Amino acid sequence: MQELELKYGCNPNQKPSRIFMEEGELPIEVLNGKPGYINFMDAFNGWQLVKELKKATGLPAAASFKHVSPAGAAVGIELTDTLKKIYWVDDLGKLSPLACAYARARGADRMSSYGDFIALSDVCDVSTAKMIQREVSDGVIAPGYEQEALEILKTKRKGTYNIIKMDPDYTPAPVERKQVYGITFEQGRNELVINDELFANIVTENKNLPEAAKRDLAIAMITLKYTQSNSVAYACGGQAIGIGAGQQSRIHCTRLAGQKADNWYLRQSPQVLGLQFVDTIRRADRDNAIDLYIGEDYMDVLADGAWQHIFKVKPEVFTVEEKKKWLSTMKGVSLGSDAFFPFGDNIERAHRSGVEFIAQPGGSIRDDNVIETCNKYGIAMAFTGIRLFHH
Numbered sequence: 001m002q003e004l005e006l007k008y009g010c011n012p013n014q015k016p017s018r019i020f021m022e023e024g025e026l027p028i029e030v031l032n033g034k035p036g037y038i039n040f041m042d043a044f045n046g047w048q049l050v051k052e053l054k055k056a057t058g059l060p061a062a063a064s065f066k067h068v069s070p071a072g073a074a075v076g077i078e079l080t081d082t083l084k085k086i087y088w089v090d091d092l093g094k095l096s097p098l099a100c101a102y103a104r105a106r107g108a109d110r111m112s113s114y115g116d117f118i119a120l121s122d123v124c125d126v127s128t129a130k131m132i133q134r135e136v137s138d139g140v141i142a143p144g145y146e147q148e149a150l151e152i153l154k155t156k157r158k159g160t161y162n163i164i165k166m167d168p169d170y171t172p173a174p175v176e177r178k179q180v181y182g183i184t185f186e187q188g189r190n191e192l193v194i195n196d197e198l199f200a201n202i203v204t205e206n207k208n209l210p211e212a213a214k215r216d217l218a219i220a221m222i223t224l225k226y227t228q229s230n231s232v233a234y235a236c237g238g239q240a241i242g243i244g245a246g247q248q249s250r251i252h253c254t255r256l257a258g259q260k261a262d263n264w265y266l267r268q269s270p271q272v273l274g275l276q277f278v279d280t281i282r283r284a285d286r287d288n289a290i291d292l293y294i295g296e297d298y299m300d301v302l303a304d305g306a307w308q309h310i311f312k313v314k315p316e317v318f319t320v321e322e323k324k325k326w327l328s329t330m331k332g333v334s335l336g337s338d339a340f341f342p343f344g345d346n347i348e349r350a351h352r353s354g355v356e357f358i359a360q361p362g363g364s365i366r367d368d369n370v371i372e373t374c375n376k377y378g379i380a381m382a383f384t385g386i387r388l389f390h391h
Helices: 037-057 081-086 097-107 126-133 147-154 211-225 250-266 283-293 320-327 345-351 367-377
Strands: 003-006 017-020 028-032 061-066 069-075 116-120 137-142 162-166 175-180 183-188 231-236 239-245 333-337 355-360 380-383
Touching: 017 037, 028 147, 037 061, 037 069, 037 116, 037 137, 037 162, 037 211, 061 097, 069 097, 069 211, 081 097, 097 116, 097 126, 097 239, 126 147, 147 162, 211 231, 211 239, 211 333, 211 355, 231 250, 239 250, 250 320, 250 333, 250 345, 333 345, 345 355, 345 367, 367 380
Parallel strands: 116 137, 137 162, 333 355, 355 380
Antiparallel strands: 003 017, 028 162, 061 069, 061 116, 069 239, 175 183, 231 239, 231 333
16 A cells, blocks of 8 residues: 545645655555544654664553654553552553553653553553553554454444554655645654763763663653654653653743653652542543642632532642642652753753753753753753754
8 A cells, every 4th residue: 555545634624635655555554443644643753752762772662642742651661559540550450561651651641641642662462452442542553463452442432443553664764855835845864873872971070870860861862852842851760751842942841841740740649649539530530630639720629519529528738838848759850851951940940850860962052050050959961962853
């Protein structure tokens, strides 16, 4: 198959629409459903991300994509009991490494992952399919599917769930093109290999970069390679925990990603773990309620007449002081940036979310201020010398 006609492009008024190969066959097989233009954009970007994560770490990888940027990305490290609970998978029994990867990718930012397109580095197994089955999602791309897993996935969305099989041996052309306003742009593909060597130039007083930090920095940087710029990613424990995408200002990227990382950690607090939800609440409504409860608009779920529809017992307010105290215990976080930090204010914000390790290109006229701020907090920072813009 050299081309596939689509219903429409980004929007219903954008017709005709198709994906096609100028030479050779499409490296995909649609096993179920009718993926659209944006579905394929998410699928192909997500596939590249998880393929690189698998190559860099040797572990199964998963990504949760929304609007051509990852909402989450992770590798298959076993989940703690706390993470199983906040990712709502503690009732699924033993999870495969691939299922652990998707639980992490989906669970880091469940608000953003709602209605995602999933990318898996390995053959989708039954454990992962059962997890996907109960989440609201548009589709999945993987190099293959166990037969039972495929049958499980085919039951989603009344049988219309989008399931794409990707040829794992496909190699794209070294030059890529796209059109904007009828004008063709051409560039070499970004084939940069991200590995430990990228983090060798540590410019801070603290030179200590443990293996776990190198792994998390690699996850952050590979994630950024497929995130709409400007972008910043926080990573911890084998997964991205906060991604700030498409912001015009670097500090706004850092703040956005930091707030998401904070929310991920606040969900592990005793106050949130102790919430007692009514039995009839839907998964999405439960996620929305938690997001409101830990945010500034907590009265939306705690007001009389509202909380009774969400909780069995009315929770106490999670005060600003309590949240700050819990967040002060957040440690060991890694941070990647797709371009240099122009000012030390980014480091100040990152420090408040437990960042101890940073990788960024360097090259700002204020590098001295950025390094000085890192030294103030004992943060180890590597200059990669490589920018990772993605548009």
